Amino acid sequence: MALRFGDRRGFSFIELLIAMGILSLGMLAAVSMHFGSARNNTKGNLYTQANMLAKAQLENLKNQEVTALAVGGPYPDPNNPVDAEGRAGGIFTRTWTIENLGEGARRISVRVEWTRLGRQSSVVLFSNTQGNGV
Numbered sequence: 001m002a003l004r005f006g007d008r009r010g011f012s013f014i015e016l017l018i019a020m021g022i023l024s025l026g027m028l029a030a031v032s033m034h035f036g037s038a039r040n041n042t043k044g045n046l047y048t049q050a051n052m053l054a055k056a057q058l059e060n061l062k063n064q065e066v067t068a069l070a071v072g073g074p075y076p077d078p079n080n081p082v083d084a085e086g087r088a089g090g091i092f093t094r095t096w097t098i099e100n101l102g103e104g105a106r107r108i109s110v111r112v113e114w115t116r117l118g119r120q121s122s123v124v125l126f127s128n129t130q131g132n133g134v
Contacts, residue, residue, distance in 0.1 A: 046114065046116065046121070047121070047123065049084040049092070050092060050112040050114065050121075050122075050123040051112075051123050051125070052084070053082065053084070053086060053092055053094055053112045054094070054110040054111070054112045054123050054124070054125040055110075055125060056086060057077070057086075057094055057096060057110045058096075058108060058110045058125050058127055061096060061098075061108050061110070061129070062108065062127060062129045062131075064131060065131045066104055066105065066106055066129060066130055066131030067131070068131075069098045069106045069108070069129075069131070070098060071098050071099060071100045071106070072097070072098060073095065073096055073097030073098055074095035074096065074097050074111070075095060075096050075097070075098075076093075076094075076095050077093075077094040077095065080093050080094060080095075081093050082094055091114045091115070091116065092112050092113070092114045093112070093113045093114065094110065094111070094112050095110070095111050095113075096108060096109065096110045096111070097109045097111075101128060104130055104131070105128060105129070105130050106128070106129050106130075106131075107126065107127070107128050107129075108126070108127050108128075108129055109124060109125070109126045110124070110125050111123070111124045112124075
């Protein structure tokens with residue numbers, strides 16, 4: 001079977017351009033999804049770090065004798081701003097407030113705030129305590 005000049009085998013230039021356009025749109029969607037996923041992973045990581053900082057401070061305050069918890073606040077962390085480990089020099093600002101709930105009981109709230117890409121975010125944890133880890 002010999003090829004002749006008018007045979008319609010293969011793809012035309014228009015069909016090739018359409019196929020490349022469809023492929024480009026698919027690749028653009030995949031790249032966009034990748035960047036969105038990376039952005040959300042970073043955001044989730046920051047919220048997790050802030051939650052762990054707040055939880056550590058809350059547990060530290062709950063383990064103190066209730067009479068040592070002075071009512072008032074917000075009290076700033078002396079290391080502010082703190083990193084994910086609670087050491088000085090990070091992006092997080094940690095404060096706490098103590099409220100009186102009656103004789104021998106306090107309400108503790110710990111707030112961790114940070115600013116990233118011009119947006120401020122925060123995590124707040126609350127707990128009631130009678131001191132010594134209760």
